Amino acid sequence: MKRNNRLIINLFALVVVLLFGFISILAVTDGRSGLTMFSADLQHRVSYAFLLKSVSHPERASNATVEPGGRDYEDGAANVVTSVVVDYRMLDTFGEVLVLFAAAAGVGLLMTERKRVVEHDASIVVKTAVPLVMLFAIITGAYIVLHGHLTPGGGFPGGAIIASGFILQFLAFRESPKRLIFKILESLAGLGILAVGLVGLFVKGSLFANFIATGTLGATISAGTVLIIYLLIGIKVAAELASISGDFIGGEQRIGG
C-alpha cells in the first residue's frame, strides 16, 4: 500500500512537471505576431537608459556618450550593475536588506540549544594556519567591498567573504560564536543605510537620491552615495552572516565582543 502510494505520487508529479514544461515552452517560443523572445535589441530595452546614464532625461539618450574620465554624470559608477543596484533601484536593495534582517532575527529567535557534547580541539596545523587565512580573507573581502563601483563584486559577496573569515575562527578555536557585537554592528549599519536615504530625501526630494557630487568616472573615490551605501551594506551583510552562522554552530552566549 505504501509502495503503491509512492509510485502514484511520483507518476502524478512527473506528469504535472512535463505538462508545465511543455506549456511553458509553447508559450515562450510563440512567434505568431512576428515578435519572438529575442527580437528586442539592446536599443529597445530598459537598460538603454541605464547604460547611457540618462534615466532622468531620456531625450538626451540618443546623443549621450559615457567615457572613463568624464565628470558629473547622473551616476558616476563605472560598473553598470552596481549603479542599477545601488542607485537606480535602491528601494529593492533596501527591501532585501530588510529581508536579511528578518531572517537573522528569526534564526536567533528560533534556534535550539545544543546538548553538551564533548568536542575535540582542532589540530595544531589548523590552529596555526587559521589566523593567516583569516587575514587574507578579511583583506580580500574588504577589497571587494570597497571597489564595488569599479570592478565586479560589491557589498554582498565581500560581506560573505569577511563572514567566512570569522566562521573559520569559530570552528578552529572554539571561541564563543554568539557575540553581541555582531548584532550591534548589524543594527548600526542598517540604521546608517536608512539615514543616508533620509538625508537624500530631505536634500533632493526623493528617497536614496544621490546627493554627493559624482566625481570622475573610474576614480576610486567617485559615484557619490554608491560608495557609502555599499560600504554599509558590506558591514551589515558580514555581521549578519557571521551571526547566523554562529547561531547554527552553537555555543554559549558571550556578552560583549
Place this chain on the structure above:
Amino acid sequence: MVTATFLLSAFSLILVGIFGMLTRKNIIRILLAVNILETGVNLLLVSFGYFRGGKAPIITAPISASNLPFVDPLPQALVLTSIVIGLGTTALALAITLRYYRRRRTLEFEPDEEDFASVEGARTLMRDSDDSTSVTEGKDLHPGSNVPSDREPAGAKERAK
C-alpha cells in the same frame, strides 16, 4: 545555440526542482529541491539578458548610443538580490526544521496520530513527550493548554541577560 543551451539547462533545473518539491518526504531533501529551483530561476533570469558576443557591463572605453557591446545589466541586478534572499530563506527554514525535529523525533513529512487524535489525547502526548535533550530545560509551565513544551520562557530569560 549557446543561448539555447543556457536557457534549456536553467529550465531543466526548474523542472527538477518542482519534481523534488512534490515527491520527497525528508524535509531537508525538500529544502534542497527548493534551493535547486531557486538556482534554476536565477540562471534563467541571467540568460535572458545574454547576447552573443556581448561583453561584461563595465565601462572601460567610451560608449555612445550606437556602440553598446554589452550584455543586459538589468537581469543581473535582479538576480543579485534574489541570491541573497535565497540564503536568508534557507537559513530560517533550517532553523524551523531543527525545532520540528526536536518536537517530532523524525525528519519525515508524514502526519502521525497526533494530528488525528482528539484534543485531550494531544495534550497527553505533549505533556509526556520526552524533551530532555537540552541541559537548561524548563518544566512544562502550562499543563493543559496547547503551548509547545520547548523551554521557550527559559531561553528568553537567558537571552535578555
Place this chain on the structure above:
Amino acid sequence: MEIWVVVLGVLMVVGAIAVLFQRSLRNSIITFGIISLMSALIMAMMKAYDVAITEASIGAVLTTAIFFWSLKRVEEDGYDEKK
C-alpha cells in the same frame, strides 16, 4: 568553447536528479554544493561576473555549510538515516 557549455549543462541536470535520488543525506548536500559551483561557472560564461562571484560565495559556500551544520545538529540529537 561551446562544447564546455553543453557538458556543464548536462552535468548540472544529471546532478540535480542525483540530489533527489541519493540514499544518504550527506551525499545529497555535497552534490548540491557541486551544482551551485557549476551554476556559478555558467554565470561567468554568460559574462555576468557580479552574479557569478555572489553565487559562488553565498550559494556554494554558505548555503552548503549551513546545511551541514544543521545535519550535524540533527545527528547529535539522535537522527539515524538508515532506520
